Amino acid sequence: MRRSNLVKLALVPAALTALAWAGTAGAQDYKARSWAASCFACHGTEGRSEGEFPALAGKSKKDLLEALKEFKAGTRKNATIMHQHAKGYTDEQLDRIATYFSQQSRR
Amino acid sequence: MTMNRRDFVGLLGAGAALGAAQLSGCATPMGAESARGRVVVVGGGFSGSTTAKYLRHWAPGLEVTLVEPNQNFVSCPFSNRVLGGSLTIEQLTVGYDKLQSTRGVRLVRDMATAIDSDKKQVRLAKGNPIPYDRVVVAPGIDFVYDQIPGLNNPAAQSQILHAWKAGPETVALRRQLEAMPNGGVFVMWIPTSPYRCPPGPYERATQVAYYFKNHKPKSKVIILDANPDIQSKKGLFTKAWNDMYPGIVEYRPGSELQDVDVRTRTVKLLQGDVKGDVVNIIPPQRAGRIARDAGLANVNNRFCGVDWLTYESTAVKGVHVTGDSTQSAPAMPKSGHMANQHGKICADAIIALMGGREVNDEPMIANTCYSWVSDREVVHVASVHQYDKAKKTMVAVQGSGGLSPAPSVKEGAFAMGWANAIWDDMLG
Numbered sequence: 001m002r003r004s005n006l007v008k009l010a011l012v013p014a015a016l017t018a019l020a021w022a023g024t025a026g027a028q029d030y031k032a033r034s035w036a037a038s039c040f041a042c043h044g045t046e047g048r049s050e051g052e053f054p055a056l057a058g059k060s061k062k063d064l065l066e067a068l069k070e071f072k073a074g075t076r077k078n079a080t081i082m083h084q085h086a087k088g089y090t091d092e093q094l095d096r097i098a099t100y101f102s103q104q105s106r107r
Numbered sequence: 108m109t110m111n112r113r114d115f116v117g118l119l120g121a122g123a124a125l126g127a128a129q130l131s132g133c134a135t136p137m138g139a140e141s142a143r144g145r146v147v148v149v150g151g152g153f154s155g156s157t158t159a160k161y162l163r164h165w166a167p168g169l170e171v172t173l174v175e176p177n178q179n180f181v182s183c184p185f186s187n188r189v190l191g192g193s194l195t196i197e198q199l200t201v202g203y204d205k206l207q208s209t210r211g212v213r214l215v216r217d218m219a220t221a222i223d224s225d226k227k228q229v230r231l232a233k234g235n236p237i238p239y240d241r242v243v244v245a246p247g248i249d250f251v252y253d254q255i256p257g258l259n260n261p262a263a264q265s266q267i268l269h270a271w272k273a274g275p276e277t278v279a280l281r282r283q284l285e286a287m288p289n290g291g292v293f294v295m296w297i298p299t300s301p302y303r304c305p306p307g308p309y310e311r312a313t314q315v316a317y318y319f320k321n322h323k324p325k326s327k328v329i330i331l332d333a334n335p336d337i338q339s340k341k342g343l344f345t346k347a348w349n350d351m352y353p354g355i356v357e358y359r360p361g362s363e364l365q366d367v368d369v370r371t372r373t374v375k376l377l378q379g380d381v382k383g384d385v386v387n388i389i390p391p392q393r394a395g396r397i398a399r400d401a402g403l404a405n406v407n408n409r410f411c412g413v414d415w416l417t418y419e420s421t422a423v424k425g426v427h428v429t430g431d432s433t434q435s436a437p438a439m440p441k442s443g444h445m446a447n448q449h450g451k452i453c454a455d456a457i458i459a460l461m462g463g464r465e466v467n468d469e470p471m472i473a474n475t476c477y478s479w480v481s482d483r484e485v486v487h488v489a490s491v492h493q494y495d496k497a498k499k500t501m502v503a504v505q506g507s508g509g510l511s512p513a514p515s516v517k518e519g520a521f522a523m524g525w526a527n528a529i530w531d532d533m534l535g
Contacts, residue, residue, distance in 0.1 A: 030455065031467050037161070037451040038473045041444060041529045045164070051531075052524020080511070080518055081489045085473045088491020088507030093471070 032096035035089075039097070047101045058106035064098035142166040142462030144240040147229045149219040149397060151175030151203060153443040154430030155245030156533040157450025158457075163210045166458040172237055173206065174229060176218040177274075180534060183304065184443045185479065185526055186273035190281050191314030192322075193482035199273060201530045209535070219246075222401040224423050241457055243418075243427045244403060244411075245450075246395025247272070248303050248441075257367045258388060266369050271303060271389050283385045284318060290325040294374055294383030296364055297332045298391040301410075303431050303441045306339035306488065308332075308389060310478040313344060316352035317481050328355055331362035331374060331381060339440070340478060340488055340510060347480040347514060364388075394432035403428055410434035415494055415501050416466050418453035429453050436501035439492060440476065447529055448472040470494050472501065474508075477522035484514035485522040 036047070039056065043049045047056030056064060070076035071086035072094065086094065148159045151173050159173040180201045188194040206212040218232040222244060228236040250269060252259040258267055270280040284293065293315050297308040312330050319326040337344060337358070348356040363377035367388060374381045374388070393399065393409040403411040403420050411428040412421035415436060420426045430446035439445060452470045459466045472492040477485050490508035492501045511518060 030459070030464070031469060033165075034452060034455045034467045035471045037455070038448055038471060040451070040532050041447050042475065042525055044528060045532055045535065049528065051527050052521060053528060080521060081475055081487060084489040084507060084509040085475075085491055088473065088493070088504040089471065 029096055029100060032100040035093055036097050036100045039101075046104045048104070048107065055106065056101040057104035059102060061098045061102035064101055065095060068094045068098060140166040140458050140462050140464075141168055142458045143168050144461050145170045145172070145238060146241050146243065146457060146461075147172045147174065147237050147239040148243040148245060149174050149222070149229060150245035150247060150395070150430075151177070151180060151206075151214075152245060152247050152430060153446035153529075153533060154450040154453075155243065156180065156203075156206065157447045158243050158245065158427075158429055158454045159212045160206055160210050160533060160535075161451050161454035162457060163212055165454065166462065167211070169458070169461070170213070171211075172213045172215055172239075173203070174215045174217055174219045174231065174237070175203065176216060176232075178216070179203070180530075181273040182443070182526065182530065183271075183273040183307075184477075185522075186270075186277045187307065187311045187314040188479055188482070189273075189277050190270070190284060190311060191317045191479070191482065192281070193317075196274070196278050201534050203534060205535050219397055222397065222403075222423075222426060224401065224426055227425070240461065241425055241427065243429060243453060243457070244395075244398050244401065244420075244432065245428070245430045245446075246397050246432055248392040248431045249395050249399075250390040251393055252390055255364065255367055255388065255390065257369055258390070263367075263369045267367055267372070267386050267388055269389055270387060271307075271392075280385075280387060284315065287323070287326070287384045289323040291323065291384030292327045292329060292382070293319075293385045293387070294329045294331065294372075294381055295387040295389065296362065296374055297330065297334065297338075297389055298364075299333045300338055301435055301441060302389065302392050305440045305442075306344075306476060306478045309337055309340065309344040310480075311387075312356055312358075313347055313352070313478075313480050316348065316355045319355055320352055326355070327357065329381060329383065330356065330358045331364075331376065332358065332360050333362055333364060335360050339476075340486055343480075343486040343510060343514065344478075347486075351480065351514075392431075394428075398428060398432045401426065403432075406434040415499070416468060416470060417456035417460065418449060419456075427453050427457065436492070438490065438503040439472075439501055440474070442474070442476055444474055444476060444529065445472065447533060448474070450533070468494070468496070470501070475525065477518065477525060479519070479522065480514045483516050483519045485518040486511040486514050487518060487522075 042053045049055040071082040148155045162171045182199040221230040230236045268276045268280045270276040366375040372386045394404045405422040418427045429449040431441040474490045477487045491504045495502045
């Protein structure tokens with residue numbers, strides 16, 4: 001076997017790993033990540049709050065979306081700011097933001 | 108599948124990025140991106156620090172250098188409470204160490220002196236020039252003293268303070284207030300909009316009133332506003348002055364500044380002279396000098412026009428501008444919270460441009476701004492901004508946003524939570 005072939009063979013596993021990962025990355029909703037990033041200012045980077053505001057990372061999509069929709073509708077109790085923010089987003093945007101946070105690891 | 112050498116190297120790069128992501132564990136999100144190259148960020152305030160952090164957080168393969176001459180970050184938000192006496196400047200101070208140790212941002216403690224967009228280098232006061240593929244210019248604001256002759260020299264500026272960049276001036280203005288006798292008058296002047304932090308001057312007046320009420324009850328606050336009216340949270344501030352600090356705060360709109368007599372501490376207005384025991388002039392503002400020198404301040408030679416999808420300068424390609432140096436979009440305040448959001452959208456766009464994916468064409472910003480009306484009670488204004496494809500700028504979403512119904516201790520707790528969270532979002 002020529003040296004160049006050897007090099008190619010050695011590279012195949014690495015390339016396959018990278019391709020598999022690239023496939024996953026292609027599924028990433030970067031637009032939703034950018035929208036969610038606005039929430040990070042209070043709810044922590046990637047929603048991993050350790051402070052005053054609820055952590056969002058790794059919560060169920062159903063719970064997150066329900067809360068956001070209640071804020072938007074003005075039916076959620078004790079809102080100070082979230083009802084004013086939620087009204088600025090379409091239902092589709094809220095759905096994708098909730099999906100994004102539900103997919104993040106808690107730590 | 109055919110693959111040339113270049114593709115192969117690219118894939119290996121992606122594999123390496125994946126490896127890095129796995130090694131660093133929790134700190135890296137799923138789907139870390141494979142963008143490669145060198146980004147230099149000039150200025151470690153709300154927008155610059157955030158941009159540097161998120162470039163590394165989302166694309167660990169990027170080499171990111173942050174140029175910042177100050178040892179620590181000092182938060183302008185809440186620095187009016189230092190004047191009121193209920194917070195110290197140390198409580199508003201955060202180091203840059205985590206940006207280096209956790210995020211892998213290279214920190215250069217130097218003053219950037221020029222952007223050489225031909226050679227693609229950032230020049231420094233002390234060190235060697237730093238090459239870049241893209242550069243983010245986030246110097247914040249500079250003050251304009253041209254129209255205030257009596258203040259247009261360093262000696263005068265050391266006596267009549269702005270305290271509009273948090274740090275030594277904030278502490279010095281607090282000392283002036285402490286040294287003032289009971290019965291003295293605090294006079295502040297506010298420039299016409301746009302200036303950094305629309306509600307900030309009114310919060311300042313309220314914080315000084317809080318201090319006077321508790322320690323110098325015979326003293327007064329006179330607000331001389333060049334604007335025709337209170338620029339933010341008008342009803343809430345007016346109510347606080349009437350209900351919480353009756354007889355202390357006097358508000359005079361339309362105050363046209365002509366000069367300041369430093370020796371007699373007299374503010375000379377078109378409407379007449381106003382003498383104070385402590386005088387605080389917040390001068391008109393423009394983009395930081397490095398942005399103006401680099402030809403980025405293409406709006407009235409004052410602020411920097413940007414493409415709101417990428418924050419790339421409309422004057423110079425490959426150069427991005429974030430934070431208070433930008434020519435703000437309609438209804439978009441110059442605020443720390445906004446600057447933090449600029450940073451994340453700009454980082455995402457740079458990663459897209461350098462990694463060969465599409466730039467987000469629908470950026471959204473949710474804005475929150477808290478103001479302290481005492482040591483415990485807070486009011487807020489909130490808004491949501493979206494990109495308008497026809498107007499090519501950010502606009503407020505109709506029906507979104509709003510104000511606090513009244514000052515509350517509950518929002519005071521949230522405000523402290525906000526500060527700790529956003530400082531961590533920039534620097535943690």
